[in-house]
Amino acid sequence: MATFNQSDLPRLLRMYRRMVKIRVFEDNANELYLSAKMPGLTHMYSGQEAVAVGLCESLKSSDHITSTHRGHGHCIAKGAQLKPMFCELLGKAEGYCRGKGGSMHIADQDNGNLGANAIVGGSAGIATGAAFSAKFRGSDQVTVCFFGDGALGQGLLYEVMNMAALWSLPVIYACENNHYGEYTHVSEMAAGDLKARAEAFGIEAHTVDGQDVMAVCQLGESLVARTRKGGGPFFILLDTYRYHGHHVGDVNRAYYRSKDEEKHWKNERDPIIKLAEHMISNKWTTQTQLDAVASEIKAEAKAAVDYAISAPYPSGDEVGMHVYAAMQN
Amino acid sequence: MATFNQSDLPRLLRMYRRMVKIRVFEDNANELYLSAKMPGLTHMYSGQEAVAVGLCESLKSSDHITSTHRGHGHCIAKGAQLKPMFCELLGKAEGYCRGKGGSMHIADQDNGNLGANAIVGGSAGIATGAAFSAKFRGSDQVTVCFFGDGALGQGLLYEVMNMAALWSLPVIYACENNHYGEYTHVSEMAAGDLKARAEAFGIEAHTVDGQDVMAVCQLGESLVARTRKGGGPFFILLDTYRYHGHHVGDVNRAYYRSKDEEKHWKNERDPIIKLAEHMISNKWTTQTQLDAVASEIKAEAKAAVDYAISAPYPSGDEVGMHVYAAMQN
Amino acid sequence: MKQITWSHAVNEAIAEEMRRDDMVFLLGEDVAEAGTPFKVLSGLVEEFGVKRVVDTPISEAGFVGLAVGAAMTGARPIVDLMFGDFIFLTLDQIANQAAKQCYMSGGKLKVPMVVRTNMGATRRSAAQHSQSLHTLVAHIPGLKVALPSTPYEAKGLLKTAIRDDNPVVVFEDKLSYQMKGEVPEEEYTIPFGSANILRPGNDISLIAASSMVQVCETAAAQLEALGISAEVIDIRTVVPLDEDTLVASVKKTGRAIIVDEGHQSYGITSEIAARLGEKAFYYLDAPLTRMGAMDVPVPFSPVLEDLTVPTADGVTAKAVDLVSGAAR
């Protein structure tokens, strides 16, 4: 456990709240899928909350992140609101992308989220470019590039890590090792030492327990600060786990991972429980207080879902809009 | 200097002859370009002879190699004849590819050369696939994938090295570090430690002086043998230098590398001179004998050039042939 | 004849060819135990083992490149590319390496490989998982391109693809995997370059491939009720294209609508219209008409997505216009 004091309580509670928000969001999304209220399918972030929340805790709203197909958690951690998120998942006009992106392309430009991406590893270039641009523009913005262990298979990542290293770009590559890419274990997909893949390019790499939000936050804080001062790039390998299937429809998982394994992570390593226990055992808060947080968030989520369900779809005219940006110059 | 004995003389002479053959071939190709007898342009291998010759020395004719835009050396080292090579460079019907490939696509299927490639790094997949196929077919063929330091910028290489490592494929990745990709020094193109890029994937990597054909041969011999027995893949970083410009037209090079540097490599580290000196100082051969070898090869090359110059072009009908393979099954 | 699903037909095609030729193997993401996310390949790893049904890392360019090299050296890979949209990642390998190998080597090298992938929107999968990108490969000489429209064709064309000595890309509509259709018990293949006249007619030719064939069949039935006789032709392979059958049809009917789920502009409907315009010019009674997908990235929202692809009603309306001369 990382060293946080009672004085850090506001921060810890903020992270706690955000993690719960993600969990509750995903439970609602799953429910929307199961009740056939959501078009298409979606990928749940549940279990990995400490990764997005812990790292985004040190980012400013003007800092950038890029996200993945499993992107709701990153979106919330970077400050998004639930209503436009649910609207987007349901293809409604008030969604962050006016319903055009959906779960796999949700973006929140106002909070620096450059978007989820349905191409595994596809946003590594975008993240590196955002970092290039920050440096080029003379801004101190930092970019965090979230991606899964499966994305280590994509050559693009190595191409851009090389450039990030050559040009000392302010980017942090955050590899969320949840041990699976779809239905295949990381050990069958990735040879050698994962961290060494970044180190080979001269990038300082760290490993951290991705279920311990305080540890993630502390590492993130120091690396974000160093990155902001020009000390980047960095690579972080975060050990984590997804509770649900690869996507909402992946229900029978026994052929690729055991129930025991799932139980172990849920019961022994849950990031929300771990943080709660830490705060309670230190008597910084009580279960009752935390329950209140959860209830409040559940109510907020329910309201957002209801809102989204009855929100209007975009009008048919919009289908031809936004193919090209309106010129501003 | 590696430990070769007088009993190895036939082998050393064979390598000497092959290196001279490459050098003479390139001098003739350069001359053909300068006298406007060759269409297009071409990339000279001069200076790097020990790499191709040293590694191919341990390969059987049925083993595979993949080559690059700078591919004449690999082609000769793997056993190609000069006549069909010059014919190919001149676009003649008797060329290895009936004039359709030219310098950048020269291939010699009968000797296991799967071809030069005009896409930097483009043959990494082909080489890895040839190795996959050898293992799949139960053959003990080994594949050597030649590529330059510049190709380290291509993500494809990392994708296939990962698979080669995961599946223990019989492939050797031979990175010819001649320090430049076109007009840019490797240090501006590649961050970190080059060898570590293979090691990160769990691939055993070696460095060798690419100007010392005996050292290359010895390392190659042991790695080819281990690869043939299923011990691969391996990665070799060979330190070498190209004497000419990036291509035949790259004459004024001062803006990217100094004359002194060029002189140093040509005078102090020439692979042909080094081997000659070693054999002569050991009294295994004489300068006169070696001169005779060179004269013989020069005559052979001249005859091949003359033959190629007067050889016929393919007939116009051929333009539509070979787009698709004739079916055999 | 037995009725089986598209998935089943594909599975049979692969299993039969793997039994027939030891050099055939399967390569792709989650093709083994998982049998692909669409479960199309279930059971193959049990029969053929992990040596011949190979799960790869998420490295599309890498494993397509690996397949090219394997194909050049005696093996016959079938690459499973999970979504057609990922083909962009692999195009250097497909178009610069595989497609040109035979030609560049003067016929000495060949690349007998199949890339099996998919196409088709209206699955609410948004812009990066809904594209129909067959035009891109059809434009590259050296590749063959098949677009089956039924389980029967999915099996027959895939078997032909596997036996072909050239790189072939097969696009299956991803909404068709559960479609049922008649498939003979006995072995069969479908030759490339043979378009299929599904329904003869005299007033207008409806030309399509993949799922748009069903759209045209429905439209033809609607048109019959309106007294218009439509000929429906299933293209089957866009390379090679059975120009003769298409031209003969249009010479007879004097009119055509070409329907496709790829973007309309610079898409396959353009090529077909252009060829018909050249070869059947003096027989045309109305402008050759194209109906492709809208020229927009595929939107997620169902209300928008459904507007982007051709429908039977749309084809019917357009055909009525053309036949009645209202289009003039």
Place this chain on the structure above:
Amino acid sequence: MKQITWSHAVNEAIAEEMRRDDMVFLLGEDVAEAGTPFKVLSGLVEEFGVKRVVDTPISEAGFVGLAVGAAMTGARPIVDLMFGDFIFLTLDQIANQAAKQCYMSGGKLKVPMVVRTNMGATRRSAAQHSQSLHTLVAHIPGLKVALPSTPYEAKGLLKTAIRDDNPVVVFEDKLSYQMKGEVPEEEYTIPFGSANILRPGNDISLIAASSMVQVCETAAAQLEALGISAEVIDIRTVVPLDEDTLVASVKKTGRAIIVDEGHQSYGITSEIAARLGEKAFYYLDAPLTRMGAMDVPVPFSPVLEDLTVPTADGVTAKAVDLVSGAAR
């Protein structure tokens, strides 16, 4: 007016736009000290420094992806892609990431970037360095595609591309870098979607882009000597396509040959023929005729390579046939 080379015109366009807007920067292989292998960018690094003229590793997908991200966050990259053939390596970034970004985000994100690359054969560069691949990007909604034919256009269209808020791919014929042409002293841009009638005529329209414009001009001169009046139209941008100008021309002449250096099948000539066939149907006196490059990988041997691309003599002969009715 001053006469300058194509290279010089491109160099001026970039320098002017870099002076005008600090956010514009150049990115690519050997763009700085070397000024590209074609020496087109010489001198820019001296004026703007390595911060704005950035040499990259040989990582086409990577640096195009980097440009996408830079463009999304306030910078305006011009990517130099040394050979058009390398575009295959970058298509996921161009087509899945850049092209769809604005649409997928409901208009909230934009990607103002230019990919400057080349096309064109007969340089004896063989199959992987000779392709004209503009059709591939023209098929993808969200991209704009320009094909200048003169130094004047090279400069004017590039400046427009740099100021555009969308991803634009500019293809230059690689044999044109030394071509000289008139370029105004004063600043100008050329709007996208405005085809240029280079030479008015009444008997047949010759429609082309890039170097094929010169081929058509030569053919038109030959035709004039034969008493045939050809209208020559330079397309300039294939996306957006100036359909109105093309349709108006063909309505007037009743005949057209569309010439392109990309492969003919499934290429841009198909789209243009198909559109003209729909919109000018009732005005046509002869089949719309296409002349693209042969559907073969580009061969190295000069005797073969020269057969693969359209020539002025070929266009003239075809035009004579069409006008005389011999084509019938």
